[in-house]
Amino acid sequence: MSQRRTTAILERAGLDDLVEVLRAQGRTVIGPTVRDGAVVLAELTAASQLPFGWGTQVEAGRYRLVPRTDGAAFAHTTGPQSWKAYLHPEREKLWSADRTADGQLTVTDERPPRPSYAFLGVRPCDLRAIAIQDRVLAGGRYRDRDYEERRSGAFLVVAECTEPGATCFCASMGSGPGADEGFDLALTELVDEAGHRFLVRVGSDAGGELLSAVAHRPADPGTDTAAHHAVDAARERMGRAMPPVDLRTLMGGSLDADRWDDVAARCLTCGNCTMVCPTCFCTTTEEVTDLSGDHAERWQRWDSCFDLDFSYLQGGPVRASARSRYRQWMTHKLSTWYEQFGSSGCVGCGRCITWCPVGIDITEEAAALHDELAERLRQDERTEPER
Ligand code: SF4
Ligand code: SF4
Structure with a gap:
């Protein structure tokens, strides 16, 4: 209301x-x-x-x-x-x-x-x-x-x-x-x-x-x-719109989409999108010491799922490719955020589009994923054997 x-x-x-x-x-x-x-x-x-x-x-x-x-x-x-x-x-x-x-x-x-x-x-x-x-x-x-x-x-x-x-x-x-x-x-x-x-x-x-x-x-x-x-x-007069589909179903059905290769070819994995996003919240902590070794400090700073270190586990990053890192970010924003926090992680502010140095657009990527998933479902229907 x-x-x-x-x-x-x-x-x-x-x-x-x-x-x-x-x-x-x-x-x-x-x-x-x-x-x-x-x-x-x-x-x-x-x-x-x-x-x-x-x-x-x-x-x-x-x-x-x-x-x-x-x-x-x-x-x-x-x-x-x-x-x-x-x-x-x-x-x-x-x-x-x-x-x-x-x-x-x-x-x-x-x-x-x-x-x-x-x-x-x-x-x-x-x-x-x-x-x-x-x-x-x-x-x-x-x-x-x-x-x-x-x-x-x-x-x-x-x-x-x-x-x-x-x-x-x-x-x-x-x-x-x-x-x-x-x-x-x-x-x-x-x-x-x-x-x-x-x-x-x-x-x-x-x-x-x-x-x-x-x-x-x-x-x-x-x-x-x-x-x-x-x-x-x-x-x-809103400049853009998210496709009017169930985004959780879309992202869940798009884990193996070819579109991730397309976006990975453009994404610099700079993490700008996560820095400007008003909901991204990840941090890391780091310790620094002076040269004498008598003074140490602990700092907290923003971290980004686009950093290789972010998913470093036992000898290497879990998400080594740009494809997997962009997919992780977008899937979390639009889908798995619901499971964690009960809402979308995206509020449609558009900052990640404006401040992406190569102009990657989350609404365009969602529309492309939707088209690809719809085409895949159509093909599956055509090849499904008659019972
Ligand atoms: S700002 Fe753009 S280029 Fe940088 S990580 Fe995000 S999507 Fe990739
Ligand atoms: S449009 Fe969504 S994902 Fe992009 S910066 Fe704004 S809240 Fe974050």
Whole structure:
């Protein structure tokens, strides 16, 4: 059931208030901003740092910033980072150990302090991705204490999508372009003859309290309708779609598909797709020592199923070929993730398509696998002996 309870309208100045109040509450506000030719996530000290007047053009293996004349703040698609950069950081020192003069060891917990985060401008697909990482890292038998501590107090302000990118396919994964639950506040940005404004919906008590502390006015039916239409129109203009088939059956029936050779001929096994994916969660730990041997550190960093070391067991990697590694990644995302965590591992954000250096497209690969499996089943039917 869609939670589309309209509560208020924020003007542009209300967005300034929002950031100020969140910071006054002691929160570290993270949101999109323009840096190095991309919309990236960074700490914001003022709403003016949002990417007002910037949009993005994306395609397989391609990302460009493009100026916009309407001054919209959230008219861009997902950038190279996702919120896991803050909740489940790429690299983190866990502890260090030092040898003392009397030959003993002292061990120091090096985990940095946990900020109280507010995430501003979370896309609906990324909101779903956070829920998926909640399940993976904090919802099962083995829990990541560091993730839980970062996530527990995080305040989430969603920005619904009205400008989908050419690599987005959240509509076909049921994770966008609108948001129904899991947020504190949800914004829908509108820039039209009635002005630049944000329709706000409240999703939690904390969201309601925050809204009461910032300048706002009651929502009018015209803005409410316009916001609904903008999100519905985005759904219709989605750049890509996953084939409308049972993906679990498809992947289960495609283990020996010829298509894996085709993708392996293109895949560089660079692992970019896993680094940018908002749900990929694998990490490894490594120890480093200084030259004296008196100081050692343990670090945790993201790992990738595209690395040969990832599946190294007793003398060699289990998945030595590019074929087996791409198949593992895609099959896990679309199929075996359900067995492990009860949902798809893909939210249709399109990042793995945009940031793949050779433009491999998970929706195109799924469609090709579907065609190959359908053809194989047709052939099997033709060759099946009559009883
Ligand atoms: S699919 Fe693309 S991004 Fe992923 S490992 Fe292969 S080349 Fe790299
Ligand atoms: S597999 Fe690709 S489209 Fe799906 S969530 Fe990961 S990066 Fe986004």
